[in-house]
Amino acid sequence: MMKLKLIASLVVVALLGACSEGAGGSAAAGGSAEVHPGEQTYTRFCFSCHAAGIAGAPRTGSVEQWAPRIAKGADALLRTTIDGIPPGMPARGLCNQCSDQELADAIDFMVSKSR
Numbered sequence: 001m002m003k004l005k006l007i008a009s010l011v012v013v014a015l016l017g018a019c020s021e022g023a024g025g026s027a028a029a030g031g032s033a034e035v036h037p038g039e040q041t042y043t044r045f046c047f048s049c050h051a052a053g054i055a056g057a058p059r060t061g062s063v064e065q066w067a068p069r070i071a072k073g074a075d076a077l078l079r080t081t082i083d084g085i086p087p088g089m090p091a092r093g094l095c096n097q098c099s100d101q102e103l104a105d106a107i108d109f110m111v112s113k114s115r
């Protein structure tokens, strides 16, 4: 009986410890680690080609490959993303259900990682 109680209180202590650790971690990360609004769309639809630079896609994170694209301006990039660039870049980056705003956010996410 005593042993059970001891184990139970140890579990409680362990849980409390884990809990406060988690809270501390997220508080420290707060603000700086906000999720970009385009990250989810990017991860689901654009990552497959743009992470590794498949078929000549400008690779996410490559300042060199993105600079000439960024220079065209955000509006131009949104337009080519909506229309696609045959043959490599499919219209809407294969996300037919994405709104123009979601595509713009996804582009902004890649651009923000690549300048």
Ligand code: HEC
Residues within 6 Å of the ligand: 041, 042, 045, 046, 047, 048, 049, 050, 054, 055, 056, 057, 058, 069, 072, 076, 077, 078, 080, 081, 085, 086, 087, 088, 089, 090, 092, 093, 094, 095, 103, 106, 107
């Ligand atoms: C099937 C592969 C593929 C997927 C999926 C894909 N892309 Fe691309 N993307 C490309 C390729 C290839 C190019 C380069 C086209 C070229 O310049 O010939 C490109 C170019 C671009 C460009 C540069 C356009 C310009 O005018 O220079 C943007 C912006 C872009 N993609 C955004 C996206 C977004 C946003 C998504 C996800 C919603 C996405 N792409 C998904 C292959 C892909």
